[in-house]
Amino acid sequence: MNRILKWPMLGAIALLLFGAGSLFGADAAPASAPKMATAASVETVQINLNIVWTIVGGILVFAMQAGFALVETGFTRAKNAANIMMKNLMDFCTGSLAFFLIGSAFMFGKTAWGLIGTDGFFMNVFHEAAGWNWTFMFFQTMFCATAATIVSGAMAERTKFSSYLIYSIIVSAFIYPIAGKWAWGGLFGSGSAGWLESFGFCDFAGSTVVHFVGGSLALAGAIALGPRIGKFNADGSINAIPGHNLVIATLGVLVLWIGWFGFNPGSTTAGIGDIGRIALITNLGAVSGTVAALATAWILLGKPDLSMTLNGALAGLVAITAPCNTVTPIGAILIGAIGGALVILSVLALDKIHIDDPVGAVSVHAVNGLWGTIACGLFNAEAVLGTAAASTGLFYGGGFRQLGVQFMGAAAYFVWSFGLGMLLFLAMKHTIGLRVEEDEELKGLDLVEHGNDAYAGFQIFINE
Amino acid sequence: MNRILKWPMLGAIALLLFGAGSLFGADAAPASAPKMATAASVETVQINLNIVWTIVGGILVFAMQAGFALVETGFTRAKNAANIMMKNLMDFCTGSLAFFLIGSAFMFGKTAWGLIGTDGFFMNVFHEAAGWNWTFMFFQTMFCATAATIVSGAMAERTKFSSYLIYSIIVSAFIYPIAGKWAWGGLFGSGSAGWLESFGFCDFAGSTVVHFVGGSLALAGAIALGPRIGKFNADGSINAIPGHNLVIATLGVLVLWIGWFGFNPGSTTAGIGDIGRIALITNLGAVSGTVAALATAWILLGKPDLSMTLNGALAGLVAITAPCNTVTPIGAILIGAIGGALVILSVLALDKIHIDDPVGAVSVHAVNGLWGTIACGLFNAEAVLGTAAASTGLFYGGGFRQLGVQFMGAAAYFVWSFGLGMLLFLAMKHTIGLRVEEDEELKGLDLVEHGNDAYAGFQIFINE
C-alpha cells in the first residue's frame, strides 16, 4: 500500500479510497459491513466516471461556441467578421451569468404547474464540494449557451450590438430555461418535472429544447430585422451575398460536429455503454444529412455547393439530436437524409419569401429541430434496441400516441419561443432600436460598432 | 441511498448499479454470490471506463478530419480551398456510410483464409443497447476515415470531384477494411484474426494499416494524375507552388497532433494506465520529429521552412504510431528524429522524380508509415517496459524475426494498396476521367466544380 501514497495529487485519491465513505455518503460503513462498503466504493467510482464523462461532454459542447462563431463568420462578409465574433463571445458570457444566477432556477427549481421553476435562485443549488450539482450546472450552462447563440447567425450583419446583448440575457435568463423546464425539468430531482415530460415528450438531447427553440427565435429575429441591404431587389429577385471565408466556415462545421459528440452522447450524463451507441447514431445522422444535402443541392442547383453541404451536415446533426437515444442505425440514416434534403429546400424557400437568414440558422435549427422532434414519433424503436419493452415510434408499431405528443410539444415550443421572440424583438425595434443605420450597414459593423478591422492589411472589396 | 436517486438522468446509473447483472452479463448473480456480484460490478465500471475512454479517443480521431482539411487547404492555393474542404468532408461522409454498411464486415467479420471478413454485412453486428460493439464500431469508423482522407492531399488541385467521391467509397468499403483485417481482424472476436496477426505482425495504432495504406494509395493517385500545371518546367526544373495559408496549415497540424492523442493512446480501447505511457511516447516521437525536420531543412535548404517543419511533426507522429506501445522514451525520440529527417529527404526526392504531391502526403504517410512499421522490428522493447517477457526489437536482443515479419507485412500492404490504387485510378482515368480539364485547373476547382469562391471579396492573385 505504501507506493500508492506517491501517486495522489493533493491526497485526492487517498481520500477517495479510504475516506470515500465520509465523502460520498453516510450509508457506507467500511469496517462493520464489508459488502456494503465495497458496493459503496464501486458506486462511487461509477459516479466519478459519470462526472468525468459529463464534464468532458460539457467541454465538447462549449467547443460548439467556437464552431458557431466560425460558421457564422465564414458565411457572412469580411466587414462584419469582428462583430460576429464579438456577438458569439458575448452571448456566451452574458448568457452564462444569466443562466447561473437566474435561469437555472427557472429550469430546475421546484416546479409550479409543470411550467416554471420557483426556487434555487442566485445559485443556492450547491451542497457539497464534490457533489453532482456542480457538474450538472456546468453541463446545462453549455446547453443554454447553445440555444442562445443560434440566433446571432440569422440576425448577422445588421443588428445593433447593444440590442443583441440585451436579447442574449433575456434568452438565457428566461426564455430558454422555461422552455427547458417543460421537457427536462425532471432531470434534477423530484418535484421538478415539466408538463411535457409528464406526457412522455421525447427529446433526448435537445432537437426541440435547444435547436427548435433557438431556431424559432432566429426566425423571429430575421423577420423583425428585415433583410440586409442588397439581398433582395426591387423586382423581387434575389442576390447572393457570398460568405467571405468558406475555409473557416467548414472548420466551424467540423468543430460543431466534434462538439455534438458531447451534446448527444454527453446527454446521458453517465459514463455507460449507451454513449457508444449514441455516438455512432449521431455520426450516422450527420453523414447521411451531409450526403443528402450534397445530392439535393447538386440536383437542384447544378453544382455541389459547399455552403449548402455544410448546412446539410448541421441539419443531420440537429435532426438526430432528439431521437439519438431511441432509434436504430437505419433510422438514423433516414432521419439524417431527410434532414439534409429539408435544409436545402428550406434555404431556397426562405429566400423565396424574402426572409434573409445569412447563415441558414432557421433552416438548420428550426426546420430540422422540428423534424427531429417529429422523427421521434415515427422512428423510435426502443424495443428493437432493447432499452424498453415497447417501441413508441409509429413505424415500429408504437401507434400515434408518441407522434401526437411530439406535435403537441413542437406547437407549444413554437408559440413560446417564436411568440416571445417576436414580442421581444419588436419591442426593442420600437424603443432602443434593433438595427444599425443604412450607412453603418454599408460600411460594416466592425468599423462602426467596434472601431475594428478584422483583417487589417488585407485588400478586400467591402462593397460586396 | 435516497439522494442517489436524484442524480441519474433517465435512470441510467440506477440501472447500472442494480441492474448491471442483467445488462452486462448473465454470469453475475447478485443475491446468491456476493463475491461474484461485486466482481461483476467492478468489472462493469471498468468496462464503462473503457467505453468512455474509447469514445473520447474516437472523438479525437474524428477531430483529425478537421486537421487534415486545414493542412491540405493551407498547403494549396486559394482557388482550390473550397474544393479541398469539400473533399475532406465528403470522404468522411461517404466513407462512414460505406464502412458501416459494408467495410466493417470485411474487416471484422468471420475470417476466410486470414484475408477477408465474410459476415456481418449491413450492420448486424449489434446486440445490446449498451454493448461494446457500438463503441468499437464508432472508433473503427474514425480510423477508416483517416486512411481514406490521406489521399486527398496528394491528389489536390486537379482531381475531378465526382471521381474522388467514387474513390472514397471504394477505399472505405473495400481496400482499407481488407487491409485492416490482416493485422487487426482479431480485435473483434475469435475466428476473426487476420493472417499477418497470426505471424505476430506489430502495428499497435496503425502506421501500416492506416498511414502506409493511405500513403501508398496517395502515391498511386499522384502518379496516375500527373503533376499540376506549372509544377515542373519543360527543362525538368521545379517550381514552388506555395500554399496559400500557412496559419491554417499550422493549426491543422496542431489539430492532428491533438487527434493523435486519441489515435495512439485510444488504440488501447481501454481506460488503463498504459494510455499515459503511450501518450508520452507519442508526444516524444512528434516533438523529436519536428526538431529533426527543422534541423534537416535548415541545413539542407538554408532556412527553417515552416511547411517542412510541419511535415516533420506529422512524420514523427506517423512513425511512432505502430511502435507507440512497445518502445522506450529514448526509442521514441530516435524513431521520431529519423522520421523527421526522412520526410524532408522524401519531399525533395519526390520533386526530383517529378511526382507532384502538393501537401507531402506520400512523404508523411507512406514513407513514415513504412518507417514506423520497420521501427517496431528494431526498437521494440517489451521486456524493458515490462509488458512482455522478451523484447522483439533487434536492438533489444529480439533478433531478426520481428523485423522480418514487419518487412513482410509492409511488402504485402504495399502490393495491396499501391497496386489496387493504381488499378482503380487508371480505370477511372480511362473511363469517367480522373482529372479536370487544363482550363478548369487554371481557373481553380472552386469555381469550376462548385461555383464557389472560398474567399469572396479578398484580392488574391489566382494565377499563382
Add this chain to the structure above:
Amino acid sequence: MNRILKWPMLGAIALLLFGAGSLFGADAAPASAPKMATAASVETVQINLNIVWTIVGGILVFAMQAGFALVETGFTRAKNAANIMMKNLMDFCTGSLAFFLIGSAFMFGKTAWGLIGTDGFFMNVFHEAAGWNWTFMFFQTMFCATAATIVSGAMAERTKFSSYLIYSIIVSAFIYPIAGKWAWGGLFGSGSAGWLESFGFCDFAGSTVVHFVGGSLALAGAIALGPRIGKFNADGSINAIPGHNLVIATLGVLVLWIGWFGFNPGSTTAGIGDIGRIALITNLGAVSGTVAALATAWILLGKPDLSMTLNGALAGLVAITAPCNTVTPIGAILIGAIGGALVILSVLALDKIHIDDPVGAVSVHAVNGLWGTIACGLFNAEAVLGTAAASTGLFYGGGFRQLGVQFMGAAAYFVWSFGLGMLLFLAMKHTIGLRVEEDEELKGLDLVEHGNDAYAGFQIFINE
C-alpha cells in the same frame, strides 16, 4: 464470462480484471483475501479513471498551444504570421524534450533545500508500463510548455528565431522547473516538496507557477527587445499596429478557453467530483472577466473593442487559475471581473510607459497571474465549500496569514523569473543578438527568417 473475452483489445481488460494484482500492486492477493482483492480492484479502477481524466486534461492543455499560436498570430501583422506559428510550434517541441530530459528532474526530483530537484535526470522516473508516472509526466510537460509559450507573444514581430529557440530550451530545462519545484514539487512524492509548499502557498492550477512566471519572463523580453519600429513616435505618442486577423485571434481565445477546462479541473489529476466544481468556477471567472473587460473598454475607449475583450476572457481565466479549487461561485465572479478590468488598465499603462507587448501577454499573464495569486489570500473559502475545516481567505475570516504567504510567493517568483529573464535576454542581446535588423523587421520575419510567405497570393499591405 465468455463473451467478455471478445471485448478487450490486446487482452488489456482481461489482464486488468484478473491480473490486476500482479500489474498494480503486490499487496492484492486475489485467492486468499477476497475482501482485499475486491478493494484492490475498485482502487484500480479509480486509479484508471484518474489516469483517463488526467490524460484528457493533458490533451486539453496541449490544445492551448494551438490557442496561443492563433491569438498571437491574429494580434500581429500578416508579414510575421509564419514566424509566430513557427515559434509556438518549436517552443513546445524543444521545451518538451528539455523538460523530459532535464527539467522534470529539477522540478520533481529529490529536493535540496526546498529549492531544486537533484535526481531523476534523463528520464529514470519510470517504473512500470502502466504506472502513474507516465501520465504525470505527460500532464506536467504540457504545463511546462504553456509557461514557455507565453513569452513569444510579448516578443513577437522582432525577435531572432535562433535566439528564441535558445530561450525556450533554457526556460523549459531550468527556469520553469525550479519555479515549479517551489510550489508543486511535493506533488510527486515524499521528499520532493518545495519551500513555498511548506509555507502553505496556494496555487492550485498555476496562476503563479505557470502564468505569472511566464508573464514576468514576457515582461523581461519585451523590455530587453524594445518596441517594434513604428509603435511609438518620437514625440512619445502611440500608434496602433492592428492585428491582421481577429477571426483567428478569437478562435484562439476560444481554444484556450477549452484548454483551460483541462488546465484547471485537470489539475486534480483525479477523476473525482471536484472537477465539476472547478470547471464551473473556471467558467464563471472567464465569463465575468470577459464582461468586465468589455464594459471597461467600452467606457474608457468609447467602443467595445474586440481584441481588448478577448484579453479580458484570458485575464479572467488566468486570475481564476490559482483559486479555482478554493473559492465560491460569487468569489469567482468577483475575481474574474477584477481581472477583466485590470487587463484593460494594464494594456493602456504599458503603452503609456512605452513597453511594447503586441498581444498583451504581460497584462494577461503577469498582471492577472499576480492578481490570481493574491486573490487566494482574499477569497479562499475552503470552509464554505466544505473542503477544509477553516477558510484561509481574508474575506472569509482567514486572517492575513495566507495573504502574506501569497505576497511572499509572488515576490519570490517575480525576482526569480523577471530577474533571470532579464539576465538571459540581455546576455543574448550582447552576444548572439536578440533582435532582427531594422530592415528585416520592416520586410517581415516570414520572408527574412524563413523564406516563407504565410498568405501567398493574398494582396496585403505589408507596410502597415
Add this chain to the structure above:
Amino acid sequence: MKLIIAYIKPERLNAVKQELFKREIYKISVTTALGCGRQKGYTKSYRGVINEVNLLKKVRLAIGVNDDYVDKTIEAIKAGACTGTIGDGKIFVLPMEQCIRIRTGERGTEAIG
C-alpha cells in the same frame, strides 16, 4: 480616346455600375485602393490606441472610352458616387493614344467598346 480613372467610396460601386450600365457603358475595370484626401480619415481604436486612419478604403475604376463617351461616363460616375459628403472622390481623365483588343487584334475606337 480617353482613360477615365475614378476613386470612389466602396459602398457606391454598385450604384456607379448601374448608372454606367444605364448609359450603355459596360466595360470597366475595378481595383481596391486606399485613399487619402480631404476626408481626414476616421479614428480607429485598436487596443485603446486611438489612431487617425488617413488611408481610407476606396475603389478605383478605370474605363477606356471613345471621346464622345467621356461626358456620359463622368456623368454616370457622378450620379452613382456622389453622396455630397466629404470623401466622394475624384475623376481623372487621361489621354489615351491607342487601344488594342487582345482577342481580335482590333485597334483604336473599334477596340474600346
Add this chain to the structure above:
Amino acid sequence: MKLIIAYIKPERLNAVKQELFKREIYKISVTTALGCGRQKGYTKSYRGVINEVNLLKKVRLAIGVNDDYVDKTIEAIKAGACTGTIGDGKIFVLPMEQCIRIRTGERGTEAIG
C-alpha cells in the same frame, strides 16, 4: 515614352511574362483587378441563388516603355494573353511625359529600362 496598361486573364500572366522576357522586357508592375466587359460573366450559385457575376478576376499590367518598345510590348502581351475567347482583355497605350528612377534620380528614356 508610353505607359502600356493591359487587363488580362489571371491564368495568362505567366505566359505574358515569358513572352515579355523573350523580348527583353523585364520591368513590369502587376495588380489584381476585377473586370467587366463583353465576357458577360458567369453564374455563380451561392446557397442556391444563381447570380450573374459580372466582375471577373483580371490582372492589370503596367509597363513603362520607350517609344521603340511599344510594338514589341503589345506583341508580347498579345502573344501571351490571347486565347481567342471572350474576355482576353485590352491593352491601353498612354502617353508618358516623364520617368524617374528613384534610386539614381535618372530621368527620361534612361530611367525606363
Add this chain to the structure above:
Amino acid sequence: MKLIIAYIKPERLNAVKQELFKREIYKISVTTALGCGRQKGYTKSYRGVINEVNLLKKVRLAIGVNDDYVDKTIEAIKAGACTGTIGDGKIFVLPMEQCIRIRTGERGTEAIG
C-alpha cells in the same frame, strides 16, 4: 495637370507619406502591386524548391497634381522612397486632361487639391 504614378517599396510608404505631407500634398491613392524590375527578385524556398521570385511586393501611388506641384511631388517621393538600393522603384508622370471632384462637380485645377 499631371497624374504622377510611382511604384515604391512597401516599407517606404510611411516615409513617402510624411514627405508628401511636409510639402502639403495630402491627396493620394495607394494600391498594392507586384513589381518586376532590375531587382532580380529573391529566392524563396518553399518546401525545398528554391524559386526565383521575380514579382516583388510593391506599393503603387497615384497622385493627381497641378503642374506647379509636379516637381515637389517627385522630390517628396524620392526623398521618402530612396534607399539607394536596387528596387527603389520608378515614378511616371502622365498628362492629365481633366479632373473632377465628385462631391461638388468642380473641375480642373480647382478640383485637384
